[in-house]
Amino acid sequence: MADWKQALRRVLYPAYEARVVRRLPAELLPRHIGVMLDGNRRWAKAVGADTAHGHRAGAANIEPLLGWCEEVGVQVVTLWLLSTDNLNRPSEELDALLPIIADAVETLAEQRRWRLHPVGALDLLPTDIAERLKVAAEETREVDGMLVNVAVGYGGRREIADAVRSLLSEHAERGTSLEELAESIDVEHIASHLYTRGQPDPDLVIRTSGEQRLGGFLLWQSAQSEFYFCEAYWPDFRRVDFLRAVRAYAQRERRYGA
Numbered sequence: 001m002a003d004w005k006q007a008l009r010r011v012l013y014p015a016y017e018a019r020v021v022r023r024l025p026a027e028l029l030p031r032h033i034g035v036m037l038d039g040n041r042r043w044a045k046a047v048g049a050d051t052a053h054g055h056r057a058g059a060a061n062i063e064p065l066l067g068w069c070e071e072v073g074v075q076v077v078t079l080w081l082l083s084t085d086n087l088n089r090p091s092e093e094l095d096a097l098l099p100i101i102a103d104a105v106e107t108l109a110e111q112r113r114w115r116l117h118p119v120g121a122l123d124l125l126p127t128d129i130a131e132r133l134k135v136a137a138e139e140t141r142e143v144d145g146m147l148v149n150v151a152v153g154y155g156g157r158r159e160i161a162d163a164v165r166s167l168l169s170e171h172a173e174r175g176t177s178l179e180e181l182a183e184s185i186d187v188e189h190i191a192s193h194l195y196t197r198g199q200p201d202p203d204l205v206i207r208t209s210g211e212q213r214l215g216g217f218l219l220w221q222s223a224q225s226e227f228y229f230c231e232a233y234w235p236d237f238r239r240v241d242f243l244r245a246v247r248a249y250a251q252r253e254r255r256y257g258a
Contacts, residue, residue: 020243024072028250030203032076033069034218034225037062039209039233046233052096057235059104066114066148068242076147076199078119080217084155087124098125102132105150109136115143119195120154121162149196156219163193163220196221204249206242208234226252 037058044054062079069077081101087094109116116137122130133152167189171181191197201221205214210231214222228245230237 017240017243020240020247021071024243024247025250026073029072029246030074030226030249032078032200032202032204033074034078034080034202034205034222035065036080036205036207036215036217037234038207038211040235042209043233043235051093052100054235055097055100059100061235061237062104063108063111064239065237065242066108066146068239070113070146072243072246074146076149076202078149078151078196078202078218080151080154082120082152082154083216084121084124084153084158085216087153098129101152102129105133105136105152108148109139112140112143112145114140114145114148116140117147117149118152119149119159120152121158122153124153147199149199151217154195154217156214156216159195160190160220162195163190166193191220194220201225204228204245206230206245208232208237208241224254226254 040054040058041051042054043057044051047053065079066077081104082097086097089097105116105118108114118133118137122133125133129152133150136150167185168181170193196218201223202218202225204227205217205222205225206228207214207217208230210229212229214227218225226249228248230241230245232238232241
């Protein structure tokens with residue numbers, strides 16, 4: 001019976017997905033999608049595997065996601081792969097996870113399809129991991145493709161603090177007094193020092209695994225984003241789940257600031 005159901009799904013899902021894609025209104029699709037790739041550890045536990053196996057399964061699902069995003073015309077994707085809080089996990093888990101992340105980013109760079117941009121406090125990462133991320137970014141700097149922000153060692157509060165610190169340093173070099181800075185500072189000044197400066201804010205933020213919280217993801221940028229929470233653990237997140245998220249976004253009436 002289970003085999004019969006799986007065979008039926010293999011026939012029906014492509015037809016269903018194709019219909020969803022045809023009906024997506026191009027003028028209402030998101031330009032920037034943020035994705036919280038959550039649930040690797042719980043997926044591994046559910047299938048009786050170790051945590052590292054879950055992280056590898058999650059890493060393998062990144063490239064398909066980027067292909068789905070390209071399919072519907074997304075311009076920017078931000079992938080949250082590791083938070084600053086995650087850096088407090090046991091060393092044995094981090095020792096396995098960080099190379100998996102670096103391997104995944106390097107594999108994306110080898111495709112030469114996307115322009116990779118690491119965002120986060122890279123100074124908190126082991127030197128060799130941070131260097132691998134920087135090299136991947138440099139190798140794809142001239143790629144004329146979708147921009148992919150790779151958030152590793154990322155925390156929304158840390159980003160805002162770094163932005164303010166950068167802003168203060170810039171004006172200190174100019175000789176701006178604190179009084180002058182206090183008089184002139186505004187939202188745009190801080191935004192211009194964020195990790196994602198110059199990019200559109202995310203229109204849609206997707207979180208997998210059933211959790212319904214931001215956890216510090218793009219705190220500043222997501223002020224007017226739409227959110228979509230999916231029950232599937234990240235390794236099980238499918239094209240049909242992605243299309244449903246995009247369809248739900250397109251059907252919403254966006255009320256900026258309300």
